[in-house]
Amino acid sequence: MSDMPYPDALRVDAFDKVRGVQRYAADNARPGLAHAVLATATIARGTVRRIDAAAARAVPGVRLVLTHEELNGLKPPGFLMGGGYGFQSIQPITSPHIAYRGQPIALVVADNLEAAAEGARLIRADYAAEPHQVTLDAPEADIVAQADSPLPKPMFADVKAGEADAAYAAAAIRIEADFRHPPQHQNPIEMLSTVAEWRDGHLTVHEGTQNAEAIRHGLARQLGIEPERITVLSPSAGGGFGQKNSLQAHTVLAAEAARRLERPVKLVVTRAQIFHDSSFRPASRHRIRLGADTAGRMVALIHETDSQTSRHDLFPTQYTELSARLYGIAGFRGRERLVRTDVQTPGYMRAPYEHPAAFAVECCVDELAYRLGRDPVALRLANDTTADPITGQPYSSRYLAECLRRGAARFGWDRRSMEPGSMRAEDGSLMGWGVAIGAYKAATAAAIARLRLSADGAVTFSVGVHEMGQGIRTAIFAVLVRRLGVEPGRITLEIGSTGTTPQHLTAGSWGTATAIPAAEEVCDALLRALETLPSRLSLAERLRAAGRPYLEVEVSRRAPGQPEAVMGRLTSGLPAAMGPAYPGYVSFSHVAHFVEVRVEPSTRRIRVPRVVSVADCGRVISPRTAASQLRGGVIWGIGAALREVSEVDVRYGGFLNADLAEYVLPVHADIGTIDVEFVDAPDPRLNAAGVKGLGEVSMVGVAPAIANAVHHATGRRLRALPIRVEDLL
């Protein structure tokens, strides 16, 4: 089936979304609902000596105030990267210790939101403050070399291939440069929000998430109850981007308050609080040394990184997993270090390692092209590879060169003049054209899929995957419609909520490559089960002919080479994904971005009127939402390159510009034409559907393409993001 392209089809939830029909957790406004508001710490590190909640308790309508004095029996969730479920290991409001500014210190619950907010404002704490460090540059910072840390190996060992240092020392052309990436926050439009209610000892949690199963099992651990007594409902999340990939710190607080009050509790974490109470993209710095011969063959790449983590967790990095594999470079050495800072634990913000790594490497590759006087596209094509430089294995598919060739043609790259500052737009602006490539591991998770056909023709399908707006419902519909010949109106999808199939973490661009092959397999299982009946009848007619009210089939699917034991992780809410290295091959998605920037001559504002992006994500299942994903990734790249920075005042810790007016995301007026195309060639080696991931790779390489275009326009190499007007004045 993977040899047939899928036709364009409407997004199945589009009309509900534009009409406001789609309901999110915070829309829940049932009678009797109690409202909870968090009070947060104003120091960057230390201890709560005394907390005074008397004034909060006296506010009319306040029903409950929880501080660490009440909650010290609550267990920690465990850290996602340490065998647990939480975005960080610590659970706020369970001890007087303050690890970062903005950490919750109390929860106030009231009959209405206004009383709860007033109560939270009246919480008073006396602190014993301790010295804190919040940036990579802090003097005497605690720097942990990942290779020497307790983090599991070989996953977090330094990546090496060949003799990079010797090859670099001997290289005819050497490029050395330092890059900086600021902390950034995901800011999905749906804020972290939970409605928790207990009925007959069973807890139901309404919360937009990428990982319902982790919420369920994590809450069970924290509350000391069986997971079977918890249901988590997340039929649709309003964006995740990695922020909602695990159990958040506020969820158990809402559950505990609901249990104590014996009524449902809604807790919405405010936008300013989200900057401090969930994960973010850590600050990082990158030193690149790139060596090449005079013919333009890259022979050595050394990539050394320092990345921010918290004092209480090691959030590991894998920047070099990507940088080692962009090209066929024989000599590679990575070294990744973590810098402990007094912040909440950072995490996986879209293309968490790949975007900063590609920024550093792809800017250097552009510099190399200029040192050689070689066209940047031609240089990249000449350094492409068919074998993975780290393992020596072949790629299951690699259409990077195709992405570059198609993108160059579509963009009109042959009209580019090489000389910086040599192209002008009609309005007199400096025009710059830049290119960069990106890649992202094609991971796959274990999954169970269940399909039920009723005699009336209705189809119910469940698989472990979450809809966060990326379009997975539309993709699944496409497969069910094609495979079973059912009308879309007869299909019910049960995804994102526990109590059906295990709702494994949807992240790392493995959603489609996990859910779609499973959907195909379970469809095939259903068709096989019906094979004995006359084929000229419809599926439902065959069922009726057999006198069956319904037929239900289930398949269990693992990633290639995954051990059987992974199913235990799947059913207990732990990460059960693998990739990019599978037995016998390595899998990545690829992309090439071509960017036009214009630099206004007077005030030096940078605009991005035009982008062409060509991606290889294997077979495209849902052309409509895939194009939207790719455009969305480009917009993320524009934001990351030119606008977004979470500002840090070292004196206070925390983040300063914690709202959507001051955290500068791109707006419509900042976005010009984004022209996207897909290679749409199946990767049958990875799975029968031929699909690889798309969401994250879409963003990888956009930032360096912009920086390279700025160089082409101005002759300036800018190596710290975001690039803003002051950098070009």
Next chain:
Amino acid sequence: MRPFTYARAGDEAAAIRAVSSGGRGTRFLAGGTTLYDLMKLGAEAPERLVDISALPGLASFDTAGPRELVFGAGARMSDVAADSRLVAEYPALSESLWKAASQQLRNMASLGGNLLQRTRCAYFRGGEPFACNKRTPGSGCAAREGIDRGHAVLGGSEACIATYPGDWAVALVAFDAVVDVAGPNGARTIPLQALHREPGTTPEVETSLARDEMILRIRVPATPLGRASTYHKIRDRESYAFALASAAVALWMEGDVVREARIALGGLATRPWRAQEAEAGLVGRPLTLEAARAAGEAALRNARPGHHNAFRIELGTRTVAEALLIAQRRA
């Protein structure tokens, strides 16, 4: 949220009476786009709100008069921005409204309330743990040694360097606008230039209005400088952002020679900033690239950089120069 009472006034006199007799915690409420925001942040904590957003007549405006343009204080920013006569005859005024906030906010915000918009200084808005003399007089200023990229380079003091964030007031200052206000002791007219105060040692006092004085209308003298005008706003994104630097300029050209010029700066100062010295330097001369640049330099001559905002002196200089050239093309 702190409890407060809300009442809708029937007419102007009743509104003023209610605010005057209500005492210190009583405030006028118009569009609410600033006040509600600051109440949620705890930066404002009124006890009584007197809603003037539905007062009859306050929302009207007339841009057709031969001697002056009259804008009711209750007119919505979006309605005035779209006025075709303003767009054609006084583009700087229209642009200053179009380039402010977002369409949703402009649909709610009133012209009078917009003049009184308070600073976006993160230390002011953030509250604890930040020191802020504007929020808590005498507590200090966290911005002076902090992230001051957006803070004022003109008109600051030891006590405060918070930028006046508005756009509309900057354009009005360039056009010698006045505001008619009414209070319990009667009505008076204040030049817009005198409405906002520099922080000095009392940054918590931002305007020359008494607490119980209400802006009724804004009047702009009709002038031949209207048509060759622009509001040029440079910001971190192309919409929904405050100015890193902005310039309202208006020209009256006789051939190639400047007969009269107006220049006001936004985003750079603690109040709407008229640059009269820069204006004077242009008069009687051809407006060349060099003259425009010199005017920009004159406008920023007394600017004082902090730690992260020095670039905005150069940016402001270029913004003024560019704005002059845009206005010249409209002459």
